[in-house]
Amino acid sequence: MKKIKFQFVYDGQNYEMGVMTINKSESELLMSKPATQRNIKKDTVQKYANLMRQNRWVPLTGQPIIINEEGGVSNGQHTNLAIQISDTEQAFFYVEGVPDWKIKFIDDIAKRTLGDKLSIDNYKDARTLAALLKLLWV
Numbered sequence: 001m002k003k004i005k006f007q008f009v010y011d012g013q014n015y016e017m018g019v020m021t022i023n024k025s026e027s028e029l030l031m032s033k034p035a036t037q038r039n040i041k042k043d044t045v046q047k048y049a050n051l052m053r054q055n056r057w058v059p060l061t062g063q064p065i066i067i068n069e070e071g072g073v074s075n076g077q078h079t080n081l082a083i084q085i086s087d088t089e090q091a092f093f094y095v096e097g098v099p100d101w102k103i104k105f106i107d108d109i110a111k112r113t114l115g116d117k118l119s120i121d122n123y124k125d126a127r128t129l130a131a132l133l134k135l136l137w138v
Helices: 024-031 042-053 077-086 100-105 114-120 126-137
Strands: 003-010 013-022 065-067 073-075 090-096
Touching: 013 024, 024 077, 042 077, 073 077, 073 100, 077 090, 114 126
Parallel strands: 065 090
Antiparallel strands: 003 013, 013 090, 065 073
16 A cells, blocks of 8 residues: 555544555455445445446545544445455545544535536536436436
8 A cells, every 4th residue: 555645633633644545455454444334335336346447447536535543444435345346456535533423424415416417527507408318318
């Protein structure tokens, strides 16, 4: 595991953040440590693994792997399992030292919609386009 890291203390809590690469064995070690996690969605893991195998996975998107105080993966378990299945090495931003009780506040307000994603890609009238695409898809 290669790391570029920055350590700091906030409100009495020690944190480390940076960029790291993770391979299969390192992922297995991370996932073996205790952490509060969501239920695993096997389809999501397989989709990620396929992208990694095909070299189509987009690294360093800005969404970090979150590692708790015990060194376990609290956010990023689907990605880590995909690394194991694909047997690849991937680069990620990470934050380490996050208490497990804070995990429930991740992604709890608004999920990115199709309209949001189209808008990011500079489509005009992205929300309308997303609605039309959904009608055609069904």
